[in-house]
Amino acid sequence: MSTLTVPAQVPSPAEDSEQLKKAFKGWGTNEDLIISILGHRNAAQRKAIRKTYAESYGEDLLKELDKELTRDFERIVMLWTLDPAERDAFLANEATKKWTSSNQVLAEIACSRSSHGLLLARQEYHSRYKKSLEEDVAHHTTGDFRKLLVPLVSSYRYEGDEVNMTLAKSEAKLLHEKISDKEYNHEEIIRILATRSKAQINATLNHYKNEFGNDINKDLKADPKDEYLAILRSTIKCLICPEKYFEKSLRLAINRLGTDEGALTRVVATRAEVDLKIIKEEYHKRNSVTLDQAIKKDTHGDYESVLLALVGHENA
Template identity: 50%
Template sequence: MATIIVTENVSIHEDAEKLQKACKGWGTDEKAIINILGHRNAIQRKQIRQAYEELYQEDLIKRLESELSGDFEKAVYRWILDPVDRDAVLANVAIKKAETEFPVIIELSCIYSPEELLAVRRAYQSRYKRSLEEDVAAHTTGDLRKAFACLHHFWWHDIPICNLGAKLHIFFVGLVTTYRYDGPEINETLAKSEADILHEAIKDKIFNHEEVIRILTTRSKAQLKASFNRYRDKHGTSITKMLLKDESNVLQKALHAAIRGIEDPKKYYEKVLRNAIKRSGTDKDALTRVIVTRAEKDLKDLKELYYERNSVALDDAVSKETTGDYKKFLLTLLGKED
């Protein structure tokens, strides 16, 4: 369930006027901005943007960008965009970050529905005039090369290490380009045989990862869950537990995250929140991302899960780790009444 408290029957015109007033003159009325936008759903926000444009011949998003700053600005920007557009922006930011872990990409391909991912790919193209996969591919190739260059000391290391970079690259490109079958039909024989393939690959650690990548990037979620279940039946432990044993390897880490996202999206997000909060300095980008993208979907469930797992309310944890308008805005999205 969602967390945001949406005000029904609002006057879109009035909202646009209030936002203009909040931005006008010296200083900005951040509280008014939070009070309005933090209580409007995606459709209302879109209508407000349109009304604002008609009334003031100005792009509300650009105006807010110039008025606000820091984490608060980022959060408002992500919130006010159309959801598919926002996801396109999140993906683009992630790609440019030069990291070898792409949680955004794992979320789009393993948690979003195939149609949702496709909508984000379309939004990405219309915004950047390039495809999502070409940016992921162009970026990961160069960067992973650099990331692994330091390890190229001995010629006999060259092949497996190159392979690791290349495979991580293949994995991410495979994830963003996938258009999984979304029906309920599964093939039980295949689930058993691919559970075995996964087991063999994890045991061997390096050599057969291409099979794991193939399975994770092409099979339907229902089929994958069946394979994970057969894995658990046969080996008495979950596939993620097995993978965890070698978390130093970046590819294993990415595979692990993808499997977790497919197995249980809510648990996956709870862990992202937990890690973001417990990191020294707090991973604000991750915190903002989960709150903004899930506030209209299942953030209430994530809050419950967070409390169960940490014995601390998510609101309280967020309160402790953040400050100012950013904090107020996140808490509003988390459904905290003033």
């Protein structure tokens, strides 16, 4: 459910590269030209442009963008131009570097991507940083966070729809017991969340609600200030309804005093070609304004223009 609009007649990568080269020339950069090209090309087309640009001019397009652009505009164009796996590796590495207990980016990447998508991100991490994502996560986290996040980022879940209802019932009971005993870091909770398929977890949590009367995340709100519980709730939300998780991320990013550009940029860049259409519908339902309107009100300039292009605003 992509929000990206790609022209019916897409210029060749060579033409796009030539136009981008023009955009960097002379006094001042032509930001509108950059947006009109990169903001309307899909992942495969952007990859072809990068390859052609390097072959034609002997320069790395990402380095050129880094040199020419600044601040939030630069960050979103750079993230967007990366391949999805490269982008995830970059964001995950950044998250391990500036780790704070409330940093949910690692759980977000581990749980909202497909098994294959996460595997590609981990492979990209190897080649880019010469070590593994698991290694960095283990090194930069401690205690319960490490206990949860290392298996999450190492996971390779079964992707099918098959569900074992007997297992769903027994594991729902197990989860309820551990949560009732406030054993939130119990290895069985972590095992279920880190290894079961998304379909199986969904069945388990539906049974949990039917049997015990509460949504599991409600039972995990025992202490709203507990950062570990917050990540546990995010993990569950990303696994079973990512569009609600990302809607909330956008709502919090936009509705605070001063926009959280980091979160806004990350969600738009990582979801525009995945499910941003559904996230936008969810956003409209929850906030009575459209995401486009919220972006217009809260951002400006080239940063606003590229965001609007990626969320599929009709005039962008």
